Structure formats: structure tokens, C-alpha cells
Amino acid sequence: MEVTRERAWQTLTQYTKSEALRRHALAVEAAVGWYARDFGEDEEFWRATALLHDFDYEIHPTLDKHPQDGAPILREEGYPEVVIRAVLSHAEHLELPRETQLEKTLFACDELSGFVHACGLVRPTGLEGLEPKSVRKKLKQPSFAAGVHRDEVYAGAELLGLELDEHIANVIESLQPIAGELGLRTAADAA
Numbered sequence: 001m002e003v004t005r006e007r008a009w010q011t012l013t014q015y016t017k018s019e020a021l022r023r024h025a026l027a028v029e030a031a032v033g034w035y036a037r038d039f040g041e042d043e044e045f046w047r048a049t050a051l052l053h054d055f056d057y058e059i060h061p062t063l064d065k066h067p068q069d070g071a072p073i074l075r076e077e078g079y080p081e082v083v084i085r086a087v088l089s090h091a092e093h094l095e096l097p098r099e100t101q102l103e104k105t106l107f108a109c110d111e112l113s114g115f116v117h118a119c120g121l122v123r124p125t126g127l128e129g130l131e132p133k134s135v136r137k138k139l140k141q142p143s144f145a146a147g148v149h150r151d152e153v154y155a156g157a158e159l160l161g162l163e164l165d166e167h168i169a170n171v172i173e174s175l176q177p178i179a180g181e182l183g184l185r186t187a188a189d190a191a
């Protein structure tokens, strides 16, 4: 099969009805797509993989099933092993080494895109004017977006060989074009 963004979106939305989970998929897609372009990689393939990484979370909401029980479904649908292996590798509990640049990038964008999204949701202008420094400050407040694993955010930046601020700035930039889809306000709304 040809791995397209359209096909991945179909698979995602077939198994995922929750708006929050679809938004999470879109946010991770945007960040991973940003890096694909930056690295000169296959942007559509990377975007499709990112969209799929939590596709089974709604039907498998526990770690004894997610994402490992999603893999046979993806295989059945005809997705190549490169996609399946990347999807499996985002999960810390499976302890798979992240070898390809796609696997590293997916891991690095998963928690941070959720965190930056959360930062945008509590600001009247969403992501506009959001600085890495204030994201970093919020990372140090355990009660803010408590579900986001801080250690994975820090490990992700390190895996990409980036300073944390640089990684945060890239993720903010990647999410700005889809702010509306993520339910974020913009400066125009605030005016």
C-alpha cells in the first residue's frame, strides 16, 4: 500500500471518535511534519505515522494493550513495518530502542506537543507570543498538565540533539498553523 496522510486519517478516525484524541494526533502530526521538512525527510510518510501513533488508544486505553494490540490491526490494514515499528517505539513501557530519525522524532514530539497545546489553551492569545521560557517554567509546575511525563519531554530533546528551548520553539511554530483545529484562540479572537 501507499502510505498517505489521507489513508492514515481514515484509519485514525475509524478507531478514534474522541475529539481530544484526534486533536492530540493532529498536534503530534504537525510537530513531526515540521521536523520532516527540517530534516529533508518524507513529510507525508512521517505525518501519516504520527497520526497513527495513538490510533488504538480509544479501543485500548491501558498499557497492557496500547499500542501493542494496535500493531496487528495496522498490519492487517497493510501498513509497512517501518510505520508499525515507529508506532510501537513511542511507548516507553515496550522499551524498544528508538533507532530511526522518525522513531526519535515521534517520541520527542509526543509529550511536548501535548504540553505546548495545554500551554496555549490557558492563554488568551493561544500560541501567539508564547515563549519557550514560559513553557519551561510550566514544565516545572507538576500540577500543570500533570499527565505529561516531564522526563520524556527532556529525553526527547536530548534524543534529537537539541537544546530544550530550541525544541520547544520548533513545536510552538509547528502548531501555530493548526491553532484553530486544536481549539486554540488567536490574537484575532482576543481583539
Ligand SMILES: [Fe+2]
Residues within 6 Å of the ligand: 053, 054, 057, 066, 067, 090, 091
Ligand atoms: Fe501512546
Ligand SMILES: [Fe+2]
Residues within 6 Å of the ligand: 024, 028, 053, 054, 110, 111
Ligand atoms: Fe501520543
